[in-house]
Amino acid sequence: MRKFILKRLLSLIPTLLGISILVFFMIHLIPGDPAEMMLGERASESALREVREQLGLDKPLYVQYGKFLGRLLQADLGRALRTNEKITTEIRERFPATVELSICAIIIATVLGMFAGIISATRQYSIFDYVSMVASLIGVSMPIFWLGLVLMIIFSVNLAWLPLSGRLSYYIQLETITNFYVIDSIITQNWTALKDVLWHLILPAFTLSTIPMATISRITRSSMLEVLRQDYIRTARAKGLSLWAVHYVHALKNALIPIITVIGLQFGILLGGAILTETIFAWPGIGLWILNGVYARDFNAVQGGTMFIAMVFVSINLVVDILYAWANPRIKVS
């Protein structure tokens, strides 16, 4: 096991190096002069020179990349051009919002998605199966942007049950310690804030959960169906076990492995910052921050943010791989 983990860790090095090259050159090879774009109509030759110098753009690309890599090794992502703030600080301030939202979304997606998948599999070709599979197809292909707005109009504007956007109502005070508002309101025993925070989470988390939910329900269904066809399931039924015990004790446990993998991958994707969901719901997370970086042509922020997200994604993959190997020892051998 230790050897496997070590091997996987070592394989991260070329992956991350590859990502750093991709991220760096993708941004620097885009046509157009970042200095021109930053200064816009008012650019004068001298101002352009100054900005290029300040950004190090006057140096050859490989020198710039070397510097970027050198800083990266010291866990320094540089400073955002737009705010002159350390990118690590900017990320620290915003990542908790994204994590909080992603955890809620993945919980909703897992519970509802697995539920639908299991029922569909155990009642294959029933009405429920058809409906849930069509729903999951819609879920995957539905534009989040549109869905978010529709949910808002129904639940926030017409019914006035849920807040429209943001993380916390402006009239509620919350002392922030970890920047995870749910945790902060529990630590400070601020129950009014906790209720408000949870209320604010419902719509964006549900909106964000639709794609992973659909994916999870489909994979649960197919994985369950495969297991249900196995001989040992027939044996279990033959020896007179209740359907419940057959489905949930014997079948589900064995069907779980691909499901866990998918949940892990989906969670990794969510942590990358749900740009659309965060934008519509004015959710101050990392996706929105990177998008603002793109708008402001702050390529330090885009570069640093993308690098950070890539690292998070790679780490989650690593954890999933290890879990997988632990659950299914055959993986290690191959």
Added chain:
Amino acid sequence: MRKHWILLLALALMAAPMISTTHAADTPKQGGVLVFGRGGDSPGLDPAFETDGNSFMICDNVFDQLVLYADESTEIVPGLATSWDISEDGKTYTFHLRKGVKFHDGTDFNSDAVVFSLGRMMKDKNVKYFKSEWAFPNEQPSPEYWLSMEMDSLVDSIVAADEFTVVFNLKRVEAPFIANMGMDFAAIISPAAYHKHGADFRANPVGTGPFKFVEWIKDDRIVLEANPGYWDGRPYLDKVIFRSIPDNSVRFLELKTGNIDICQFPNPEDIELAEHDPTMKLISQPGMNIGYLSFNHTKSLWQDKRIRQAFAHALNKKSIVDNIYYGLGQVAKNTIPPNMWSYNDDIEDYSYDPEKAKALLKDAGFAEKLKAAGQEKVTLWSMPVPRPYNPNGMKVGEAMQADLKAAGVDAELVTFEWGTYLKKQRAQPEEMDLFQLGWTGDNGDPDNFLAVLLDGMADPNVRTQWKNEQYHDLIMKAKQALNREDRIRLYREAQELIHEEVPLINIAHSLVVWPMKQRVMNFKLHPTASVRMHKAWVK
């Protein structure tokens, strides 16, 4: 349909001042919270280093400058300086400061605070304090506006003569200098707070303004509270909250449900909805900007002014504003916007007249000249990105292309990625005939439009590279005239010359229209786009 309601809206807005006088019976109420919904967060809050409207919006309420812009114009009025004298040679400005003003941290406002606030942006730090010796930070971001207004080549030294007198010695005579002192970058900060927070001052601003900074949750909200001891009277509002809501539709929904009181930059469709909503009202203000079409003046093809005039007759500007600006713009006849002083309203714009255009072109032998240049078509460069002065450069380009076709000129649309566009345009290449571009004003001074855009003789960075001696002369005289009346006369003359010579065709100024709740009173949009809450109140 859309055109009609926009016309109605425009009329209604013009009538708005009359309506508001009938509401004047409403006496301002003390207290209350106003929530302002905006499109994005502030990058930072140290006025010296900010370039973003979302930053200035907060700075406008937390800080004051030595001079301020009047409530609804860019006229200069006293701020932290109660008065100022200009020496006879025009090179020395002596500011007499307001006494008894305190920063939000309780420290005193005095001449040393002025020297520190502005001196820290100077390259050679040629300053003299009166009493305190505030050290300048070793490392800081570059003060973008100080640089882009070329203050280093203008200001020689800043000297605190006594506790309440500051003298600015200039390197040359420059009448727009006083307008620069009203810009955000020239705001006066608390040196004590700066030394306490260091670079983090950008997240902990302390000024003398009507509101104090309280809290900032990044990408979510900034909270300000009233400064009870404000020198110009305590604000009516207890608190102002600036919320960032990036999506335009959602921001409007927040306004509809009453979670915010003012909605910045709504979608054009939502303005129509707001019109019909009894809980809402609209305010509007022409933006301090210009979108234009200019000629490649380095090419001989464009030297004949009859040709340029013909192009001015060929374009249907009104149709462009109605259909592409969705009415959120107004046709421009001058380069400076109508709410700027010295605007020459006597000028009569070139009529939309394709026949006249054809006749003028024939007169000037345009077709032959084009052939002689080895061209069949003219190229029309158009921006690939929306700008504050032009919501869709390519669509405007297409409309122009059709208009030119009607006048018998074939134009080919050309565009590049934005950075490349700006770079190539600067080089005035042979293959560029016509180009679209625009400008957003900085300090409300006509010089900031008329010199920056058109005086190609003064500066190789001028985008149009139009070189006209008479014009250059007018602009230089206006820069050096210290008498306001003289400057107005010179700028009006310059506008006449622009009209006659058509170095560029003024297309449109954008129009800013924001919906807000009926309960918001006395909130006005400023031409400089600053958002001031000092005199606003809520019912």
